[in-house]
Amino acid sequence: MIIGKPEMDDASMVGFVEQLGVVAVSVDYRLAPEHPHPAPVEDCYAGLAWTAKSAAELGIDPGRLAVGGASAVGTGDVSPYAAPARAADLAGLPPAFVDVGELEVFRDECVDYAQRLAQAGVSTEFHLYPGAFHGFDVMVPGATLSRRAAAARVAALKRALRR
Known part of the structure; x- marks a missing residue:
């Protein structure tokens, strides 16, 4: 941050x-x-x-608030309040949407987080974008992959907020 x-x-x-x-x-x-x-x-x-x-x-x-954010950098001693993937127990968290680029420096942490959420019984939608780097959607918003990522986020929010 x-x-x-x-x-x-x-x-x-x-x-x-x-x-x-x-x-x-x-x-x-x-x-x-x-x-x-x-x-x-x-x-x-x-x-x-x-x-x-x-x-x-x-x-x-x-009762229908969504919270989102992009990347946050830090070492292994970062609090789970700053980086939820660092929490030992993920049970009871609200449904999650996690997406990450294949070439992203945080890729493995995001993959692990999404898997741990699912294993903890948290409804989780996960997207891994092939060839995408950190900030791809901000740096080249008009690219097909960026538009696809934006559409996936909108669709996920639409489903979550319709409940």
């Missing part, structure tokens, strides 16, 4: 809003190393708590 600002996700958030008719909230969390863990995670949680608390004002159902 060393880089990022809400504006970086504007295109994907606008896509979710337009295609799904949802409300999107992006958190402007404090960045490491100036604000080390747990500050960025606490900021993200505060954003989630604010969204749930403000649901009526925002016109949303607090």
Whole structure:
């Protein structure tokens, strides 16, 4: 959680809003190393708590919130609150959508996380994109593979929010 600002996700958030008719909230969390863990995670949680608390004002159902994020870098001592894949027990987590590029530095961790979620009884949808590198969908959003990944995310959210 060393880089990022809400504006970086504007295109994907606008896509979710337009295609799904949802409300999107992006958190402007404090960045490491100036604000080390747990500050960025606490900021993200505060954003989630604010969204749930403000649901009526925002016109949303607090029982149908989705949380998402892209990559987060760190060592083996990173808290599971910052990187859920580091948690020992994944049972009881909500349904998950995990996607990763084949050439992604986090690929093996994502594959393992998705498998552990499924083994823990968590409904999990997993996509591995052949030939895709870290940030492929942001760097080349018009590429066929990027558009396919975006469509898969929208479809998963549509299914999850329709329940």
